[in-house]
Amino acid sequence: MLEIKNLHARSEDTEILKGINLTVNAGEVHAIMGPNGSGKSTLAHVLAGREDYEITEGEVTYEGKDLLDMEIEERAAEGVFLAYQYPVEISGVSNKYFLKAAINSIRKHNDQPLISRGDFVAMLKEKLALLGMDKSMMDRSVNEGFSGGEKKRNEILQMAMLEPKLAILDETDSGLDIDALKIVSQGVNALRSPERGIIVVTHYQRLLEYIVPDKVHVLAGGKIVRSGDKSLALELEDKGYSFLSEGAEAIAAN
Amino acid sequence: MIATETDAYQESFNQFQTDQSSTAPAWLTALRQAAMERFTELGIPTKRIEDWRFTSVKPLATKPYQNVQSISLANGDAEELLQRAKLDESFHRLVFVNGHHVPQWSSQHELPAGVVIENLASSIRDGSRDLQGRLGLETSDEAAAFVALNSAFVNDGAVVDIPEGVVLDRPIHLIFVSVEDGHTVCHPRNLIRLGKGSGAAVIETYLGREGDGYFTNAITQIELDEKADLDHHKLQHEQTESLHIASTYIDQKDSSQFRSHYFSFGSLLARNEINCMLDGEEIVSTLNGLYMPTGEQLMDCRTRIDHARPNCNTYELYKGILDDRARGVFNGKIFVHQDAQKTDAKQSNQALLLSDDAVVNTKPQLEIYADDVKCTHGATIGELDENALYYLRSRGIAAPLARKMLIFAFANDVVQGVEIPAVRQHLETILLSSHGLPDV
Numbered sequence: 091m092l093e094i095k096n097l098h099a100r101s102e103d104t105e106i107l108k109g110i111n112l113t114v115n116a117g118e119v120h121a122i123m124g125p126n127g128s129g130k131s132t133l134a135h136v137l138a139g140r141e142d143y144e145i146t147e148g149e150v151t152y153e154g155k156d157l158l159d160m161e162i163e164e165r166a167a168e169g170v171f172l173a174y175q176y177p178v179e180i181s182g183v184s185n186k187y188f189l190k191a192a193i194n195s196i197r198k199h200n201d202q203p204l205i206s207r208g209d210f211v212a213m214l215k216e217k218l219a220l221l222g223m224d225k226s227m228m229d230r231s232v233n234e235g236f237s238g239g240e241k242k243r244n245e246i247l248q249m250a251m252l253e254p255k256l257a258i259l260d261e262t263d264s265g266l267d268i269d270a271l272k273i274v275s276q277g278v279n280a281l282r283s284p285e286r287g288i289i290v291v292t293h294y295q296r297l298l299e300y301i302v303p304d305k306v307h308v309l310a311g312g313k314i315v316r317s318g319d320k321s322l323a324l325e326l327e328d329k330g331y332s333f334l335s336e337g338a339e340a341i342a343a344n
Numbered sequence: 345m346i347a348t349e350t351d352a353y354q355e356s357f358n359q360f361q362t363d364q365s366s367t368a369p370a371w372l373t374a375l376r377q378a379a380m381e382r383f384t385e386l387g388i389p390t391k392r393i394e395d396w397r398f399t400s401v402k403p404l405a406t407k408p409y410q411n412v413q414s415i416s417l418a419n420g421d422a423e424e425l426l427q428r429a430k431l432d433e434s435f436h437r438l439v440f441v442n443g444h445h446v447p448q449w450s451s452q453h454e455l456p457a458g459v460v461i462e463n464l465a466s467s468i469r470d471g472s473r474d475l476q477g478r479l480g481l482e483t484s485d486e487a488a489a490f491v492a493l494n495s496a497f498v499n500d501g502a503v504v505d506i507p508e509g510v511v512l513d514r515p516i517h518l519i520f521v522s523v524e525d526g527h528t529v530c531h532p533r534n535l536i537r538l539g540k541g542s543g544a545a546v547i548e549t550y551l552g553r554e555g556d557g558y559f560t561n562a563i564t565q566i567e568l569d570e571k572a573d574l575d576h577h578k579l580q581h582e583q584t585e586s587l588h589i590a591s592t593y594i595d596q597k598d599s600s601q602f603r604s605h606y607f608s609f610g611s612l613l614a615r616n617e618i619n620c621m622l623d624g625e626e627i628v629s630t631l632n633g634l635y636m637p638t639g640e641q642l643m644d645c646r647t648r649i650d651h652a653r654p655n656c657n658t659y660e661l662y663k664g665i666l667d668d669r670a671r672g673v674f675n676g677k678i679f680v681h682q683d684a685q686k687t688d689a690k691q692s693n694q695a696l697l698l699s700d701d702a703v704v705n706t707k708p709q710l711e712i713y714a715d716d717v718k719c720t721h722g723a724t725i726g727e728l729d730e731n732a733l734y735y736l737r738s739r740g741i742a743a744p745l746a747r748k749m750l751i752f753a754f755a756n757d758v759v760q761g762v763e764i765p766a767v768r769q770h771l772e773t774i775l776l777s778s779h780g781l782p783d784v
Contacts, residue, residue: 138738166740178735182753182760191749192739199740231753248739 091116091287092137092157092256097148099136106132108312109148114256117284121298121323122291124309125331130291131175133309134260138172139165152256166192167199169255173245173262180232185244188232189214189251196252217250221277238265246277257281258289263297275300295327350384352408357496360411364499371476372468372498379495382482386489395486398673398705399615399644403587409529409559411497412442421553422523423449429549429581432766435517436461438502442522443530445500453514458507461516464533465500473503478535478565485648487591487617494531494563501533501562504546508539508569515545515575515764522552522560522586534564538572538600545575545764550582550610557585557612564592568600570624575603577767582610584641591617598624605762606633607771608643615644622684625655633662634758636778637670637702644673651684651717658688663758664695665751666702673705678719680712687714691721696728696754752776 092114099107106129114120124130136143137150139162150157157165180188194204205213218225221243233241242262249257259278263271278301282288290301298306298320306322307314310331316322357380361373368376388405389396417423422441426449430437438461439449445463452461460473467473479498483491502518520532538544550560560582568574582588588611594602608614620629635643649658664672674693695704708721728750736746755775762768 140734161743162734162737163740163742163746166738172738174735178731180732180735180750180753182756183749188736188739188741188749191741191745192736195742195745196740252739 091153093151095149095151097133097136097150098146099132099143100146101132101143105146106143106312107136110309110312110314112307112314114287114289116255116287118305119282119288119290119301119303121303121306121320122289122309123293123295123306123323123326126293128309129312130293130309131260134172134258134289134291137165137170137258138162163195164199166252166254167196171249171252171254171257173242173249173257173259175261175264177233177236177241177245179234179236181234183232184229185232186214186228189228189248192248192252213251217247220250220280221247222273223247239267239270242266242274243270243277246274250277250281253281255285256287256289258291260291261293262290263292263294271297272300295323298323350387353493354380354384356408356411360413360497363413367469369468369471372479375476375480376496376498379482379492379498383489383492383496386492389486389489393486395675398671399613399642401587401589401613403557404559407527409527412444412524412528412530415441415444415446415524417441417446422446422521425521425523425551425553426519429519429521429551431517431547431549431770432515435515435547435766437517437519438463439519440500440521440530440532442524442528443500443520443532456510456512458505459510459512460503460505462503463500464498464503464535467503473505475535479533481563481565481593485617485619486646487589490561490589491563491591494533494561497531498533499531501535504534504536504544506538506542506544506572509541510539511543511573512545515547515767517547517549520548520550520560520562522558522582524558526556527558528556529559529561532560532562534562536564536574537567538569538574540569541571542569543573545577547577547579547764547767549579550588552583552586552610554583555585557587558583559587560590562588562590564590566592566594566602568594568596568602570598571600572597573601575605575763577605577762577764578607578616579767579770580606580608580610580614580616582614584610584612584639586611588614588616590615591619594618594620594629596620596622596624596627596629599626600624601628603630604632605758605767606631606635606645607758608633608635608637608645609774611641611643613642613644615646617646617648620647620649620658621652622650622656622658623652625653627653627656629656629658631658631660631662632758632761634664634755635662635672636665636755637672638667640669642671642673644675646673646675646677648677649679649689651678651680651687651689651714653683654685654687656684656687658690660689660691661758661761662693663754664693664704665698665755666695666704667698669699669701671703671705673707674723675707675709676721677709678711678721680710680714680717680719682713684714685716687717687719689717689719693723694754695725696751697725698727698751
């Protein structure tokens, strides 16, 4: 589904991604862990299409197409979804209008009939219940005045409504208490399916207790320095990120 | 001042005084005469004056505008404009065409005892109200010349008097239509007074027919007694060749509340001044505004708030959306006088530039002479928020729709502050037609 080859990206004069290689197949959940500043969020935003980064080398193939050649909205319409670490507040645009505009923009792109008001309302009601959100939040401006936890739930709500093929969760666990974490994880797990790929970017192992990954990768210094199964996350939890420096040097030496 | 600039106005004034001589009371003839002398003395402001630096009113000097002595409603233009201006049949309504009251188009529902909603010319004829003091308004502010010109030709407008304790349930809609051919001018003067503990909502709508440019020089004077509450709206829809210069003076007493909602869409040049004198304690004033110039339009929004006494709160939010080669000016003066301890004044001006050629000049001006006060002001001028655009696009919303959503949202913020549903819907319709959001 997603194949990243030797991806290099920079922001202004700083090279952040220094040769990422990663393959995500449909049905898999990959966790990307790593210390602060290792390039995790940059990778997530490069995949979503943020224009602040310059791709200097490498390629990204998504469902056989060149992802890096697509506009931001085109990627979303083709099924790529990024749940933001810091969701943006948009004053004056209601959540409901925003969601319906997004769904129908994607449907229009894919030559599908637009969603009817009734179907939209029914779907929204179901997803709100899944995430324990009150429907009054739908009449409020997008993320405006939402608590940290509400913003994160709102991201997962959008994901549930848009039903992407490839979901990237950027530090979705940050700022969540344990109850919110369980609810958000439940929302993500509900989307797990053989057709869908999920990338979970996180600093801590905690989230992975609820969203159990098939593969875990450690990103450090702009490169994936180790890959393994879910036991790698536990090892990291145990030893911290400091032991990585040896591993990173070993890889660099190779 | 070059003598010839005011000469044409002098001729027009002499004619006006002659026409009015048989009906005007002596005090009014004298008041007009004194005002004309003051206008001649002050002259038409030039760009050399700081407060007129960004706003040239040269057309007023080069090609004088003619006073309209009588109006004709025969061709139907005025009626068509009136239909466009109407908001709700349930409102009390006073209609003026080229500055003259049109009784057959005005309507009043049943009013509580003591409430007066009538036109100024009738009040003058009637002679029973204390008009002399109020009409004799003389200012030394930046608009002084236009105040003097308005007083020199003062003739008609709205008179609203709400007695103590009466809360009017229906809004009062004042509609000013300009239709006459030729370079015409009108000088509406509105006098609004609310007694102790009374409440009302007033809407002023200004609009005109496409064709020759005209000039509206309006003044509204508002007096709010203790605990009075006024919700004031101004919808400026003048046609795009016109000049609109207006001042609103508000005098507030203890615990009164005033909310101003100013929406500016029309005119080639629109300069609107709102002056709040907070002469009491526990007063709350809110000034909200939205100006949306396009093409070659210039919109100059000016507010002045005088905190004269302690414990008053003022909130001010002005937003501008400027496209093409449009220009905008925001000048927000706040004076906190020595006695005005515990003042809380907030001011914010935000402008969105949609074109590289649009310009906005913003000038917050705070002068604080008391030491225990909270005053904040902020001004932002910018383009659409790139982060918000990215967020919307990353959900599949194409860039053009994402932009529309953000522009609409920026303006809608001010519109949602309007409490009267018919006014709010009217404004939403305008926003939708100019920066429309499709049904998604």
